[in-house]
Amino acid sequence: MNSRRALRLGGKRIGPGERKRVELPVARITTGDWLALSVEVLHGIEPGPTLWLTGAIHGDEIDGIEIIRRTLARLDAEALSGTVIAVPVVNLFGFVSESRYLPDRRDLNRSFPGSATGSLASRLARMLMDEVVARGDWGVDFHCGSDNRENLPQVRANLDDEETRRIARAFGAPVTIHGKAPDGALRKAALEAECRALVYEAGEAGRFTESAIVRGQDGVGRMLRTLGMVEGEEQPSPDTVESRRTRWVRAARSGICRIGVALGERVRTGQPVGEITDPFGDGGETLAARCDGIVIGRRVNPLVYQGEAVVHVAQVEA
Template identity: 35%
Template sequence: MTHHERKNITILKETILPGESKTINMEIAKLHTMTKLKIPIIVERSKFEGPTVLFSAGLHGDEINGIEIVRQIITQKINKPKIGTIICIPVINVFGFLNQTREFPDGRDLNRVFPGSKTGSLASQFAHSILTEIIPHIDYAIDFHAGGASRFNAAQVRIVPDNSELKALADVFNAPFGLFSKNILGSFRNSCDKLGVKMLLFEGGKSIDINEEITNEGLEGTKRVLHSLKMLNARKKVSFPENKTLYIEKSNWIRAKHSGMFHGLTKVGSFVEKGQILAKISDPYGKVEHILKSPNAGFIINANDSPIIYQGDAIYHISNTTGNE
């Protein structure tokens, strides 16, 4: 039986019929102040049968740019489908969002405890309820992330290597960059994959930050995916960029050879030549200035935005291939 034949979608004992809109609150543990924590799950169903798509963000509570993309999917009514169902969870890790931290209050990275268990740690219990309550209904998903620890990611989609269906979906999303990365054990993406959900992982921007350009990349890609599934609301315009996604097979981190104040000269997403000056690292006293050069030609897919860096810190993530594929 395919997902499409199920007429009813029931999440946390609430049934959403075709043509219905519902916000379901997933209650997780109370805070230590006894305040109830609710995670709103926003469900929009068309009257017509079709795929069910999930848009989620805030798996890491400090990755606000992803949350902003899902928020705009809702405010721009991109989540009202022509056919099928769209489910939005703008903030998965409300605890982290509250504290502006990546982790769950139990110190765990929620993205490493999937599939979780009913009786495990708080993060583990929560992962388990997402997988049992929501994921069985889902055909396609886009999970929105941002770079951690002031490392700014160029807009990119990550998929596992050698999966033609996902590659086709990533082509449709058409982010500036595509990275092949294996599923990490314990990750949401890994669990979704095992349950037959076709998931794209979007990365863009940095934590504790909202960047308009990144938000737009996320929104436009989302509209292209919905358009290709014939789900995009007829009133929404979809744009198709001239450049196709640049897929990166190999990449490496350029690390700082010195500690000091960091002056980046290179824009994320740009192409650099071998030997090009990427940044300067100086001491605070005006004595020393070190120049950082690119070890190879390639695209800069991530840049450190921190003003102070230590020797060995990852500063730029650069691709090793210049051509497509």
């Protein structure tokens, strides 16, 4: 005899042990047709935490979509303890136009918690908060390097909270960065709604980075086991390096930049990490790391303007 209650979402009833796809209408597009948020819910037979997974809040950051797809393919609602709510594509508008933003150029990840009467971004944010995020005990929001940058797989979380730190370590990204999320970010709004959340940043916008996808999928798998939602041998997590501060190396001049460090490489303060010259190779300016740490992001387009962020370093004591 099962006493767990059904979950209701978007007018649908998802009983214990069921997996269902739910469409949440967001807004009409200019053709007059409706765009709807597609949500997949796996409601386990046994009680447990509710975990949401969100991808493409920035519409061109698509690695998370693949991580969520592979995670869902492995899960069985009947064997699950708790509930998984997956929204692989949150920013539908940006996704179809392969853009980070919404049609009005707003950044969805600066629009949370949103409002039912605000801008399109604000309304979409509000709907996700009410229908998905606020139901969660935990969430993972997936992002990629944007604007011609690639990221080493990294988790961002509030490491001052012991339970969040435990789960972030179980996730086991190469680097785990402490921080309060910026105003308007989903992670911040989730915390304010009493839902613990991680951000997983990896790879590059506009493409699949297989290593970033695999690392993310494995991380979610370990998170599910550590939270007791999925049975199975607890796999030891790979070591993660914790950092409480990150610093950018910025271009000292405009020109053509050759970066001399790889993602994941350790650097020391003052160490050269690249050089910028004119097209003939003249006027070279060396770029130097500003702290001891690990390279967590780098620019992939060699053409830079003065002041542009080129290499991102997570500060770690040597």
